[in-house]
Amino acid sequence: MIVNKTSIQTALYKDSKNFKNIQVFKASNLVTNKLNQDELKQVEKSLNTLTDITQGWAKGEKSEYDNIVYLSNNQKGINIKIGLSDENLNTLSAIFKDDVYKTANAEYILTGDAEAFVGGWFNEIAYARGYLSADIDKSGAIDANEIANLKTDFSTKTKIFSKEKDGVISADKSMTWIANRYETATHLSYEDHEKNIISIEKTLNETLIMDKNKDGTLSLDEIYQQNQWIDDMSQKVGEILENRAKDSEILVKAKIKIAQNEIEFKNIMLNVSKDTQDFIYKMLFKDDGSDKISNLLSQLSKNFDESIGVDKSV
Structure with missing residues (x-):
């Protein structure tokens, strides 16, 4: 009896077209708080006095990203200061327009939908994926001893429906789904090979890029490379x-x-x-x-x- 491997590829390819409907991670829902230009200018004047600023990079180091962004995480009642890549900042500016406010010092304040979008992903990474609690020494970076505390992994299951005829086993169709979300990590999911640093900031930037349609969810087709998975x-x-x-x-x-x-x-x-x-x-x-x-x-x-x-x- 032989196996028809072409039928397997065909079944998996058809199944992978449904990946956009299979949700892996979802940003936290935050209340949209849109500030007008006068209010944004007032916030700009007080940036240096804001308390509870949560930096996304390791203590003693500057952000590896050029664009410093401020936002208020209204769900947790803290203010966030974090670095964003040029790609992410340009995308946010194009989509959310005046919700990305540039200060006189060439830093940025997020408001409205831009603030809710970035803040929602910050929350999901910090709390659901466990970055803040995993950072036991509060260094701002996750080291080898802390990686086991993260919940950045997930598992999928794929079921193959097959048939046997005339000595040939063929795959009719396949079905993939998420078995578990927020599993304990077994490796550095987003490893910085140069500095060996994994942080909220780095993961946030990676996540914003992966969320291609900017809908606040990561689906399987945004995480997996289709051909490699097949x-x-x-x-x-x-x-x-x-x-x-x-x-x-x-x-x-x-x-x-x-x-x-x-x-x-x-x-x-x-x-x-x-x-x-x-x-x-x-x-x-x-x-x-x-x-x-x-x-x-x-x-x-x-x-x-x-x-x-x-x-x-x-």
Whole structure:
């Protein structure tokens, strides 16, 4: 029996088109608080006196990003100062326009929808993914000893529906879904290879870029590279189906052997006395049913099928 690997690729490709509907992470919902120009100028005057500024970079270091942005996290009652990349700042300015206010010192204050969008992702990273609580020494960076406290991972499951015909196992379709969100991390998800720093700031910038449609959610198609996922899954599914093919061949041989044994047993039972038959059945089943040979063979077959039954999906 052989496996049709092309059918696996086709099934996975069709399934991956639904990835945009499968949500992985979601930004926190924040109340939109839009300031007018006069209010923004007042905030600008008090930037140096704001309390509870949460920096996204490690203590003693400056942001690796050129654009310093301020926003008020109205859900947690704190003010945030964080660096954004040129790409993220330009995208925010294009989408949210005057909600991105440039100060005289060439820094930026976010308000309205821009503030809610960035603040929502900051919250999700800081609290749901656990960056703030993971940073035990409050250094502003997650080190190797703290990485195990993050909840940045998630797991997916893919079910393959297959069929067997004329010695070929083919995949009809597949179905993928999120099994668990916010799992404990086993590696640095967004590793800075130069500084070996993972921080809220870096992860926020990565997340803002990954959120391609800027809807406050990360779907599977925004996280996975479709072709890479299909290649990886095809290999895994192919191995599973090949093992199933081997199991099926073993099953066929086993059934032939059972059938041979059934015939041999039936011949033996037909050539012994009734008293001997009764003794055998009483020892095996404690049963004095009328059609003993048929009952025994039926039970043997049923037990065998149940014990080696193969699930048709993975």
